[in-house]
Each structure stands twice: as structure tokens, then as C-alpha cells.
Amino acid sequence: MSPRRRLSLGQRLVIAAPYLWIAAFFLAPMLLVAKISVSQSVLARPPYRPIFMFSDSLAELWAKAQDFTLDSYRALVSDTLYLESYLSSLTIAAVATLITLIVAFPFALAMARAPERLRPILIGLAVAPFWTSFLIRVYAWIALLKDEGLINNALMALGLISAPLQMYATSGAVVVGIVYSYLPFMLLPIYAALERQDASLREAAADLGASPAQVFLRVTLPLSREGVIAGSLLVFIPAVGEFVIPDLLGGSETLMIGRTLWNDFFSNHDWPAASAAAIALVALLMVPLLLWERARLKEEGGR
């Protein structure tokens, strides 16, 4: 890394605007959430205490600081609603990530092996839905999955089922929604990794007697590892904190932490509980990111 140095006046002016914005509207609010998470819930507005004032003397600040409590964090561990929400968020996100991977890999492979002049068009078509409204794409699935929706109607018309399957308002519908919405995030990194691969490596393996299956398992798949890991993280991390998909497609029993947090905040007005849940969620999501970063650094160091 280059040595740390002071910035010139001009450089400071450039950096001032984005820095101040982030400090005021991101860092300060996050610190406030951390503070509220150790505050007590009260019936007032804002619904927590203590509230510090600039006019407070040191003694007053100290007295108010006695009000801090870890109750909200204790509730996170003892309240089964939260524990279940976290566990079920992780499970749903993990299952959805796995299915997205299974759907995206052959799709990305077919695109990467398509004639070269077609590839930009194919990748453009695959990414285009990402530019359309997320909310609308999730909404579109309601008409398909409902009891009187198109999939059930088609299955009944074909005589495959006699009564509608309950698909809408289930955890399965949430998984489908995540797979559908986040597919481009998985597709792009895997496609990039597959497209970079040198075709002569596969030919060499085939020349040396490997069957097509062996070529795939021992050359193509290992070489696409980075794309698979990047894509999985890009799907898993947002899926854990997802609110819109479980709220629109999930049933009342589909617990996901984004939804629990939203309800605590808007319906129950328990800001300290919601804040503690938010801080815990951030900590939870840091774990896979840090593991990834460490693995990456190790790999780079090993080279």
C-alpha cells in the first residue's frame, strides 16, 4: 500500500461533499441505531430513552447513561420469534441461493459456449429484467402462484391435479421469488468466469482421455469457482435481509428477519428491539463477507 499522506486543499474539497454526506446520513444514523439498541422502550416520541441533549452537563449525561440496558439483546436470544426469524431467514436464503446456482449454472454455461457474436445479445437479454421494477417482477408471480392462478389452472386443465395446490403465501413461493429476482446476480459472475476459460484446457483434457463429464467436473467446474462464490454471496446476502419478497409472496407463518424488523418498527413501535435486531443482522451478514475476504487474501498471498 502506498504511504498514507495528507491531502492537498483541492483534494480535500473534492472529498468533502461525499464524506460529509456519508457521515451525516449513514455513519451518524447507524451509530444512533446502535445507541437505541441499548436504550429502553418507553411510550413517548421518540419511543426510547435516554435522550441526550447538547445542554446536558457531564453529571446529567452520566445519570442518563445509567438507563442503558442490554435487555433488547437479551430478548433477541430468549424471544423465539427473533431466533426463528433469523434461522428461517438463513434457511430460506441458503435454499434459494442453492437453487439459483442450479438454475444459473447451465444457463451461464450455454451463454458462454454460444457463438461469440451472439453472446452480447444473450447477456443483454438476461440482464434486461434487472432494469425493470423489482416490485413489479415479484408482483407478477402472485398471478401465477395463486390458488386460482395460472399454474394451478394449467395443471388442473391438464388433469394432473384435482384441487389447487397451495403455492402462494408459502415459504416455497418466497424461494421462487428470490430465485427469480436475483438470477442475474448469479448469472453474471458465473458467465464471466466461464467465458474467460481457455477452450484449449478442455481440449487438452479430452485429448488425454477425459470423458465430457470428467472434463466438466475436473476442468470447467473448478475453474469457475470464483464466479460461483461471488454469485452465491451476491444472492445470499441480500436474500437474508429481504423484505418485499416474503411480505408479498410469503404466508403469515413465513418468518424472515427483514419482515419481523419492519413489523417491530412500524406496528409495535418497539424501536430498541428493532434496532438490536438490525445490529445483530448486520453482524450476521459480516461473517460470510469477512470469510470471503480472508479466503481471497490467502489465495492472493499464496500466489
Place this chain on the structure above:
Amino acid sequence: MSAAASYARRATLFAGFVFLYAPIVILAVMSFNASRLVSVWGGFSTKWYAALLDNEQLLHSAKISLAAAFVSATIATLLGLLAAVALARFGGFRTRLLFFGAVHAPLVLPEVVLGLALLTCFVALGVGRGFVTLVIGHVTLTMCFTTVAILAALRDCDPTLEEAAMDLGATPPEAFLRVALPRIAPAIVTAFLLAFTLSLDDLVIASFATGPGATTLPMRIYSQVRLGVSPQINAISTLLLALVAVALGLAAAVSYWRGSRK
């Protein structure tokens, strides 16, 4: 490549694109269905589109969403450009790590957490919520995306060209504006469009950050959708999808045209 592999490839591509596009196409078709029911085709009709024009609330929200998207995308692109310049060209300054982390954090932060943080902050400061706080929320959300998009372009852009300009007597701002800026202009446009679409589409941050007078279009759609599938929502969704399709088609045509001229 063997014929079997080629067929498998085409079948995979076909299945993949059907999965991606079928729900959107069905939604668009349903918006022309005269019947209220998803399962019944009541004939072709544009009455749901006509009904949209009478829906004052929805039109008002659409205006607010467009205005918020334009203002917030403009601010987010400017801030993102400044942040990207600092990260790509200023070397290892003190607090760079904090700056880098804070700029990128909203990318992985659940929107519910960011929204909650902004709302608690507005309440603590005693700020009334409305259009201004909505824009603040959307700038904070989209700035990380604009920074990443512009930063990637700046890193591909050789800094020695700017150094050469400075050796020839240009001041650093001149060198940046006349050498680097024209080369990263496409990335800046992409960043703006990305921020614009993200803001136009956002439900979660808007629900936390906005006030009674400034309900956005996604918030209206969401509150309607919770009551079930509605033909009017199909119609407005189709209009939004068509808008994006036209914009993407134009962008593709322009890049094809520029590519063929080279």
C-alpha cells in the same frame, strides 16, 4: 461441438429465457384483459389504462417518484463521481479505509436497516418527513452504486495520460476534466440511469424516509398489491415495463450503431 451438445445448449437458453420473461409477458397480457379475474379471459380491453388517467392519487405519486428519482440520481451521480475520483486518484490518504468501507457498506446492508437508521435520525433531529427526506434517503442508497460504477471506469482509465497532461502544463482539475472525464462519460451516464431506476423502484427506504405528502408510486402499488392482484396495477406495471424496454432498446441501438461505425 457435437449436435447433441448444441441442442442441449439451445434448450437450456430457451428454458432460461422463458423463466425470465414469462411472468413479465403474462402480466402485460393480463393488463389488456377485460375481466377482473386472472383465470378468465374476458376479451381485449384498454379500460384499465383509461382508469389510470382518472386515478389522481396514482398520477400524483408517479410525479413524485419521477421527481425524486431525477433529483436523487443527479446528486448521487455527482457525489459518486467525487468519491470515485478520491478513491482512484488520491492514493492512500488517512481515513481511506473508513471512507472506502462507508461508501460501499450500503451495497450489502439490508434496506430495512438503512431505512430504519435514516428514520431514527430524522426523528432525533426533529426533521419533518417529506420530499426532501425521501431524496436524502435515495441519495444515500444509490450513491454506493454510482461510486462503484464510476470507480470501475476510472480504474480502467490510464492515469499516466492525466500525468502527461499535467506535465504539459495542465492543472490537476484541467487534466481530469479534459482527459479523464470524456473517457468515463459513458460510465457516468450508466451510473445516473442505475441510480434513477433504483430510486424509481425503491419501496423500503421510501416507506421509512418519506412523509404523508410524498407517497411514492411503489408505495401506492405495494398497498394495492397487498389487497390482491388488481387490473389497474397490471396496467401501470405494463407502462413502466414498456418504458424500460424502450429505453433499453434505444441504448442497445445506440451502442450497436456506434460499434458499427468504428
